[in-house]
Amino acid sequence: MTTGAGAGHKPRPLVSIRDVSKQFANGTIAVRDVNLDLARGEFVSLLGPSGCGKSTLLRMISGLGEPSRGAIDWPTSAHDAAGHAEPDLGFVFQEPTLMPWATALKNVMLPLTLKGVDKRDAEATSANMLGLVGLKGFEGSYPRELSGGMKMRVSIARALVTRPSILLMDEPFAALDEITRHRLNDDLLKLWWEQRFTAVFVTHSVFESVYLSQRIVVMAARPGRIMADLTVDAPHPRDELFRTSAQYADLCRMASNALGKAMHG
Amino acid sequence: MSDLTASPQTVPQDSGTDAENRPIFVQEDRILGIAKSTWPGILAPIIIGIFALGFWEWIVQYRQIPHYVLPGPWLIAKTLVADWGTLSGSLWITLRITFAALIAAVTVGVALAIVFTQSKWLEMSLFPYAVILQVTPVVSIAPLIIIWVGDINLSLLICAWIVAFFPILSNTILGLNSADHNLVNLFQLYKANRWQTLRYLRLPAAMPYFLGGLKISGGLALIGAVVAEFVAGSGGNASGLAYRILESGYQLRIPRMFAALIMISVTGIAIFLLTSWISHVFLRKWHESAIKREN
Numbered sequence: 001m002t003t004g005a006g007a008g009h010k011p012r013p014l015v016s017i018r019d020v021s022k023q024f025a026n027g028t029i030a031v032r033d034v035n036l037d038l039a040r041g042e043f044v045s046l047l048g049p050s051g052c053g054k055s056t057l058l059r060m061i062s063g064l065g066e067p068s069r070g071a072i073d074w075p076t077s078a079h080d081a082a083g084h085a086e087p088d089l090g091f092v093f094q095e096p097t098l099m100p101w102a103t104a105l106k107n108v109m110l111p112l113t114l115k116g117v118d119k120r121d122a123e124a125t126s127a128n129m130l131g132l133v134g135l136k137g138f139e140g141s142y143p144r145e146l147s148g149g150m151k152m153r154v155s156i157a158r159a160l161v162t163r164p165s166i167l168l169m170d171e172p173f174a175a176l177d178e179i180t181r182h183r184l185n186d187d188l189l190k191l192w193w194e195q196r197f198t199a200v201f202v203t204h205s206v207f208e209s210v211y212l213s214q215r216i217v218v219m220a221a222r223p224g225r226i227m228a229d230l231t232v233d234a235p236h237p238r239d240e241l242f243r244t245s246a247q248y249a250d251l252c253r254m255a256s257n258a259l260g261k262a263m264h265g
Numbered sequence: 266m267s268d269l270t271a272s273p274q275t276v277p278q279d280s281g282t283d284a285e286n287r288p289i290f291v292q293e294d295r296i297l298g299i300a301k302s303t304w305p306g307i308l309a310p311i312i313i314g315i316f317a318l319g320f321w322e323w324i325v326q327y328r329q330i331p332h333y334v335l336p337g338p339w340l341i342a343k344t345l346v347a348d349w350g351t352l353s354g355s356l357w358i359t360l361r362i363t364f365a366a367l368i369a370a371v372t373v374g375v376a377l378a379i380v381f382t383q384s385k386w387l388e389m390s391l392f393p394y395a396v397i398l399q400v401t402p403v404v405s406i407a408p409l410i411i412i413w414v415g416d417i418n419l420s421l422l423i424c425a426w427i428v429a430f431f432p433i434l435s436n437t438i439l440g441l442n443s444a445d446h447n448l449v450n451l452f453q454l455y456k457a458n459r460w461q462t463l464r465y466l467r468l469p470a471a472m473p474y475f476l477g478g479l480k481i482s483g484g485l486a487l488i489g490a491v492v493a494e495f496v497a498g499s500g501g502n503a504s505g506l507a508y509r510i511l512e513s514g515y516q517l518r519i520p521r522m523f524a525a526l527i528m529i530s531v532t533g534i535a536i537f538l539l540t541s542w543i544s545h546v547f548l549r550k551w552h553e554s555a556i557k558r559e560n
Contacts (some may be wrong), residue, residue: 064450091454097447101469101551113465114455134282142551147286180283 012075013037014166014198015061015087020070022056022224029223030056034070036217036226040165043192043199045209045216047255049263053224054202055170061200062091062168077165090159090197092169096151098143098158104130105139108157115162129157134187149180153187160191166198173208185211186239193237206259210251211243218255220262227262230255336520341527344520352509352521356528359490359505362418363536366425367486371479373426374433382441382467383459399431403489407496421493421505428489429482436478440471473552476544483536491529506532 015038022031031053038044046054059065061072074085090111098107105126112122127139133153143151152172159167173181189212192199203209209216210232218228232251234242242248293300299307318338324330325337332340345352377395381388403424411420444466452462494507504512506525513522549555 062454064453086456089454091451093447093451095447097445097451099448099466099469101472110451110465111455114452114457114461138284144551144553145287145290147283147288149283149286153282180286183283 014040014074014076016073016075017057017061018071018073020057020060020067020072022053022060022065023068031060031067032223032225034224034226036229038166038198038200040076041196041198042215043189043201043213045201045203045213046219047203047206047209047216047259048219048224049204049221049259051224052219052221054219056224057219058168058170058200058202062089063087087166088162088164090162090164090167092152092155092159092167092172094171094174096143096148096155098151098154100143102142103139104135104141104143104146104154107143107154108161110158111162126157126161129161130154132160132191133157147180148176149184152176152184156184156188156191160195160197163195164197166200167192169199169201171202171204174203174205181208182243188212189236189238206252206256210248210255211238216255216258218258218262228258230258333517333519336523340520341523345524345527348521348524352506352525352528355504355506355509355525356532359487359494359507359529360532362421362425362490362505363487363532365422366429366489367483369422369426370430370433370482370486374430374478374482375437375475377434378437378441378471379463381438388438395431395434398427403428403492404496407493411497417497421490421497424493424496425486425489428492429486432481432485433475433478436474436481437471440474441467443474444470473548473554476540476547480537480540480544483540484533487529487533487536 015036017034017036017038020031020034021029023029034057046057048054056065060067074087077085077087080086098104099110102110105123108126108129109122112125113119117125130136130139133156135150135153135157138146138150143154146154155172159169173184176184185208188199199212201209201212213232214236216228216230216232217226218230219225220227232255234247234251293302295301296304322337322339325335336344377391381392406427407420407424410423411417414420414423448466448470449462452466457465490505491507494505495511498508498511506529509525510522513519513525545555
């Protein structure tokens with residue numbers, strides 16, 4: 001593991017975050033002076049204790065909520081007439097956030113429906129996407145008929161159905177049990193490996209961040225800021241073998257130390 | 266770290282989903298298409314009702330109560346059959362006003378709710394007047410409406426509508442505003458326009474609330490139609506059940522009064538069952554209220 005992966009050695013980043021601060025109306029400084037470049041295709045985790053602004057940062061990247069200061073640029077994405085970037089992104093919330101009145105298939109179709117994609121094409125694409133997250137045969141199921149892990153899979157399928165160049169995830173597996181979380185971690189890595197989107201994964205779990213990411217951005221709270229930028233130089237694809245390896249244990253210890261330093265100075 | 270390295274034993278090697286953790290729903294046996302557990306809820310009140318009617322008939326016979334004070338249920342039933350011609354005509358008129366008022370209440374209530382949720386200014390300026398309309402007793406404004414409108418059927422319709430529309434309006438507003446906050450954000454992320462957000466998110470989210478309002482308004486439309494007719498007190502061939510009750514009172518035809526009263530009650534029950542059924546049809550696939558879970 002090496003620290004301080006410089007931003008200079010890669011071509012134009014997908015997202016460029018420059019001196020971003022966010023202050024809420026009640027005066028709380030959620031994020032202060034964040035500088036971060038996200039390269040196309042990388043898997044980055046934002047790791048930190050609760051209140052460190054990692055979710056706020058993720059929401060600002062998605063466009064939900066403007067920074068109070070600084071700028072988030074998308075140098076390679078399309079821009080609308082007003083000059084606002086229109087990145088093709090997918091977002092997975094902490095809860096599955098499905099429409100309870102719609103079947104799994106209709107839920108996955110939503111982004112395509114909103115884009116005005118032809119219904120038949122949207123159905124075929126969405127059914128295919130459901131298959132990729134392991135839910136073939138559950139197209140007609142309503143969310144209430146699905147388990148917690150399956151609902152999260154539908155949510156991931158919905159986020160990926162537009163083939164976005166970046167997938168933003170806000171502690172998506174925090175509410176799931178350990179076994180289900182491990183399976184979803186594996187399946188998420190497989191999807192990322194196959195489809196090569198940029199992944200930004202917010203978590204407070206050291207183990208999860210090390211298992212998934214190529215890079216871990218460690219954040220500290222009050223005010224939310226970046227404390228360390230770690231590279232996880234273990235090769236992908238990773239599997240159970242990696243999860244039980246000494247290398248994984250070493251990496252977890254280092255990330256844990258970095259997090260400890262961020263929390264206690 | 267030790268707990269982590271121990272974990273492979275507990276993690277299955279296949280990459281399956283956690284499909285075995287899906288919630289279990291109760292599949293109940295049905296008798297005549299009605300779930301077994303619902304039958305006691307149907308039979309118990311019927312048995313109580315039969316006992317009560319028997320006691321009523323017995324006390325009327327035993328104490329020799331004159332029928333202009335309290336007619337027995339058997340006499341009421343006979344009157345219902347004998348006067349069916351007049352009474353059914355009146356029932357039809359009351360039903361027409363009730364359903365016209367309910368349809369108008371649904372149309373205006375839902376339309377206003379949508380307009381209010383699109384514009385905070387309109388809601389702030391107009392909602393208080395909807396409340397005023399609701400809290401003013403319909404008996405007190407019915408005479409005015411009858412004078413202004415002239416046409417008696419239209420006046421009754423307006424009165425019944427005033428009573429019926431508020432639950433639909435307020436429930437639908439609540440429903441339209443109760444869409445999941447994260448889903449609203451998701452629609453923003455995908456740059457959904459107002460119409461799409463309404464069509465795919467707010468209207469479906471409002472459905473359970475609207476249907477709750479519909480159940481209340483169905484009964485209120487009937488009450489509004491009857492109360493307004495009492496106030497109007499107009500006679501003639503084309504009068505509803507309320508006028509039949511007034512008329513029977515004047516003429517001391519108490520059995521007929523009871524017969525008309527029973528028809529109003531049965532109509533109310535039928536409207537309640539109808540709106541409950543509509544609600545069930547719309548919600549049974551997805552809403553928590555329509556399912557039974559195994560614990």
